[in-house]
Amino acid sequence: MIEIQGIRKSFGKLAVLKGFDLSLTPGTITAVLGPNGSGKTTMIKSILGLVLPDAGSILFDGKSIKNQWDYRRQIGYLPQIARFPENLKVRELISLIEDVRGMKGNTDELISLFNLNDSLNKKLRQLSGGTRQKVNLTLTFMFDCPVYILDEPTSGLDPIALIRTKELILARKQQGKSFLITTHIMNLVEEIANELVFLLEGKVYFRGTHQELMATQEEETLERAIAKILEKENG
């Protein structure tokens, strides 16, 4: 599983990750929360090897990921912005990712789940934002991975697709998969996350369940609890 040890990262003068440890509990859905610029995306990208940390290390199944790429076979990643080559058809994009991974994806189920049948032969530039996100989700979930990392999974989805995405995540969790999800939608966190990591200014400020977080802040909702933390920190 994923273990982060003393990770630090600065972009120029701006220190984004300021050295923290975090190990993810297998078989759970961990939500990563934090205000804009708290280091959520940088942390996720460090795990994927897109961002190279200045110090510290990240272990995947006990091995350092530095200069490695094969461990990514174990990770399904949903990027935040779904922009793909414009002239490729959805079908071709799916086979591209299959080719790159060197295995067939389990696409049929996802295509019917997200109602993508009519879009398969369309070029990606012809698709709406929501449909593109569905394609994005299909690309992420078509492989059977022990770990899924989702960056804002629900953005642009209609209510039906939203419900189906949640069900999909929960079903995979039942199969023992681990999730790392960033989102600004507290509803989603309360509904599906087992654990919550709250990042603030490049460090882990809180880790626990959302009930615990609400209890520490003596607030009734997660949204208010988080707002209270931020107010305290800023004031």
Next chain:
Amino acid sequence: MDKILKYSFSDLIRSRWSIIYFLFYFITGMVLLYMSNDVSRAIVSLMNITFILTPLIGTIFGVMNFYNSREFIELLLAQPVPRYKIFLGLFLGISLSLSISLLIGIALPFVIYGVFGSAHLMNLFILLITGIFLTFIFTGIAFFIALIHENRLKGFGLAILIWLFMAFIYDGIFLMSLLLLQDYPTEKFAIAFSLFNPIDLGRILLILKLDISVLMGYTGAVFNKFFGGGTGMAISLMALSVWAVLPMWLIVRKGNKKDF
């Protein structure tokens, strides 16, 4: 790499711009051939257009394609593939699709006109080869510049500046220095100077093949002796290859260290 190359190529070759680029060369070639009725003259005219336009198109496409594929690159980087395969695959995808447009666009009019069996086949061949070299070189430089500059405007500006320098300013400096040094023997210097600009190099190669180097006076004779011979030809091709490989090496080196 081959997989990413395959998809990047098939994405780009179907883009409207590839077809416009092809049509431009095709129509220009047809017009030049049938208006002048002179293959040699058509090749010179096409050379003048190609050696300015090809680097420019390579530059624009290299920069734009990189910036437009940013999110797609991130998606690919999260897959189990080493980084160099992604960058080389994307770079070769653009370079190849531009080269195919150029190759067919220029060659087709000559094939229709009937160049096979004529003495000009070799000249056409050199025009195509240098055109393809220039496509790879300038797309590579542009791709590399886009890789090191997050700021699109800066990246675009710098890439265009390099094209401008190579296509026009370099020649100006070249001529100025020849003029200033006219009391000295400058032939060796001139040959060395031209090796450092792929556009000049291509131009010289082709002009010498077209036997119009007589127009260039004594320098032309010296150039002809150097570039016309086997060694000179080999050195020029080597210089062009170095020019083509250098950006790729830089792309891989920078790509391995970059944060996305």
